[in-house]
Amino acid sequence: MLADIVAKNIDVIVVYKVDRLTRSLSDFARIVDLFDSHGVFFVSVTQQFNTTTSMGRLTLNVLLSFAQFEREITSERIRDKIAASKKKGMWMGGNVPLGFVVEGRELVADKIETEKVRFIYNRYTELKSVRKLYTELVRDKVHTQVRKTERGSVLGVKPISSGNIYRMLQNPIYIGKVVHKGTVYEGLHDGIIDHELWTRVQQLISENRNNNHLRPRAAKRSLLAGYLFDDNGIRLSPSHCNKKGVRYRYYISNFLLIRRIEDRPKNKRSRRIPADEIEKLVIYALASILKDQANLTGLLAISKFGPTRVKKMLDVSEHYRTQLNGPDGLDARIFISKIIDRIVVSENCVVITIKLMALGRLLDVEWTEHDSDQLGSHDIELPIRVTKRGVEQKLIITDRPVEKANHDPILERAVARAYVWFNELKTGQSRDIASIARRENVPVTPIKFHLQPVFLAPDIVRAIMEGRQPVDLTASRLLSQSDLPLEWSEQRRQLGFC
Numbered sequence: 001m002l003a004d005i006v007a008k009n010i011d012v013i014v015v016y017k018v019d020r021l022t023r024s025l026s027d028f029a030r031i032v033d034l035f036d037s038h039g040v041f042f043v044s045v046t047q048q049f050n051t052t053t054s055m056g057r058l059t060l061n062v063l064l065s066f067a068q069f070e071r072e073i074t075s076e077r078i079r080d081k082i083a084a085s086k087k088k089g090m091w092m093g094g095n096v097p098l099g100f101v102v103e104g105r106e107l108v109a110d111k112i113e114t115e116k117v118r119f120i121y122n123r124y125t126e127l128k129s130v131r132k133l134y135t136e137l138v139r140d141k142v143h144t145q146v147r148k149t150e151r152g153s154v155l156g157v158k159p160i161s162s163g164n165i166y167r168m169l170q171n172p173i174y175i176g177k178v179v180h181k182g183t184v185y186e187g188l189h190d191g192i193i194d195h196e197l198w199t200r201v202q203q204l205i206s207e208n209r210n211n212n213h214l215r216p217r218a219a220k221r222s223l224l225a226g227y228l229f230d231d232n233g234i235r236l237s238p239s240h241c242n243k244k245g246v247r248y249r250y251y252i253s254n255f256l257l258i259r260r261i262e263d264r265p266k267n268k269r270s271r272r273i274p275a276d277e278i279e280k281l282v283i284y285a286l287a288s289i290l291k292d293q294a295n296l297t298g299l300l301a302i303s304k305f306g307p308t309r310v311k312k313m314l315d316v317s318e319h320y321r322t323q324l325n326g327p328d329g330l331d332a333r334i335f336i337s338k339i340i341d342r343i344v345v346s347e348n349c350v351v352i353t354i355k356l357m358a359l360g361r362l363l364d365v366e367w368t369e370h371d372s373d374q375l376g377s378h379d380i381e382l383p384i385r386v387t388k389r390g391v392e393q394k395l396i397i398t399d400r401p402v403e404k405a406n407h408d409p410i411l412e413r414a415v416a417r418a419y420v421w422f423n424e425l426k427t428g429q430s431r432d433i434a435s436i437a438r439r440e441n442v443p444v445t446p447i448k449f450h451l452q453p454v455f456l457a458p459d460i461v462r463a464i465m466e467g468r469q470p471v472d473l474t475a476s477r478l479l480s481q482s483d484l485p486l487e488w489s490e491q492r493r494q495l496g497f498c
Contacts (some may be wrong), residue, residue, distance in 0.1 A: 006038065012040065012041045015045070019070075022064075025065065047063060099174065120165065121201055124204065125204065130169070141159075144158050144160055176191030227340050234255070236251040237251065238250075246474070252272045278350070286336070296317060316364050341354065351380070410474070411469070412464060412465055415464055422454045452478070460492065470495070
């Protein structure tokens with residue numbers, strides 16, 4: 001209807017009562033503005049009002065206020081009724097869980113499907129993996145329950161998804177309970193799983209969840225998720241891609257996660273920042289703050305404290321600085337989540353805002369109430385440069401101090417191999433490229449590309465061998481450069497060294 005109004009296809013809107021159009025004052029105000037801008041009249045058959053006068057508009061607003069009030073009161077009563085019924089253990093409708101049927105608005109165990117549920121629970125205790133259980137159920141063609149609607153159509157008879165299995169294993173309805181907004185109540189129906197089996201399954205799920213968090217790959221989770229923004233206030237969300245078994249992580253503008261390109265906002269600058277680069281920069285900045293003892297005592301206003309208290313705080317700060325540079329990164333996540341308020345990436349700098357009160361608490365500083373009132377936040381500014389590469393913008397960190405080399409053995413081996421082959425050609429040890437290709441059992445064309453690192457600028461080669469190359473410069477990317485320029489300055493620009 002609104003589209004037809006804009007297209008000038010409607011002259012008059014006629015309703016039985018005003019609340020048949022909407023029961024929201026804010027919605028109605030926007031709709032009336034649309035009516036007025038397109039010359040459309042609005043008429044209610046059973047109510048008399050004239051929106052051209054102040055009294056008529058007041059009457060209309062009063063009618064809509066009562067309509068909105070009635071809707072909200074009805075919603076509250078329904079919610080209260082559902083909550084009260086759930087507390088009594090009643091089934092209040094919805095998708096009927098596998099293993100049950102509804103008879104007279106009550107859940108009753110289905111004799112055939114009950115055995116299927118018990119099999120799933122018991123089998124999970126043996127396999128200890130939802131993924132393995134799902135694979136087995138698909139193989140054995142275990143399907144969801146067959147249901148007939150009031151109209152006679154048949155639902156169900158589909159493979160049970162892994163998500164459904166996971167929800168089924170954690171649903172208290174199978175031990176005779178109902179859940180409402182996170183609270184569990186005794187149900188009026190009988191359970192179909194005994195409490196011992198239920199408890200064993202929950203313990204396994206909890207153990208699997210904890211083990212997943214403690215795996216080494218957990219250290220590679222995005223440290224800055226939820227804290228990173230661009231200079232327009234748009235959140236940068238974690239993303240990744242996989243290429244030849246290698247996982248590359250990024251922080252990208254939030255709207256780029258919208259699948260349909262046509263649904264994304266137009267004319268907005270997007271960011272795509274290598275995650276390792278920005279995370280290393282933030283960790284280095286925080287470690288530098290903790291290392292600079294004179295600056296730290298000034299920021300936290302503890303210079304007037306006695307030497308014993310100051311030394312205690314500095315010892316704690318040194319402990320956290322060591323943990324930030326540790327190999328697992330688990331303590332870095334905890335530290336960042338407690339003291340960082342916001343990180344903003346602009347065209348020429350990264351601004352890290354830290355909460356001084358939170359930092360002090362973490363370092364066991366004991367302030368008086370007056371001292372703590374004087375503290376706010378502190379901004380750390382770090383210089384960067386953003387360059388455009390293709391359709392993307394990537395972050396290049398200038399003057400980046402590197403405490404740990406980012407060695408890429410595959411990339412270093414590719415550079416070394418190029419120099420070995422080039423030296424064979426230069427000394428005559430190999431007659432031509434074709435002879436090298438025959439010896440290595442590869443086509444001639446790839447050999448030509450594999451020789452390209454020989455023509456790189458010396459400082460680029462040195463940076464690669466020292467582990468100082470950009471994080472997204474891999475062997476496959478370097479060797480696939482069909483248009484690698486011979487001019488060294490262009491090489492630095494194209495490969496992300498400047």
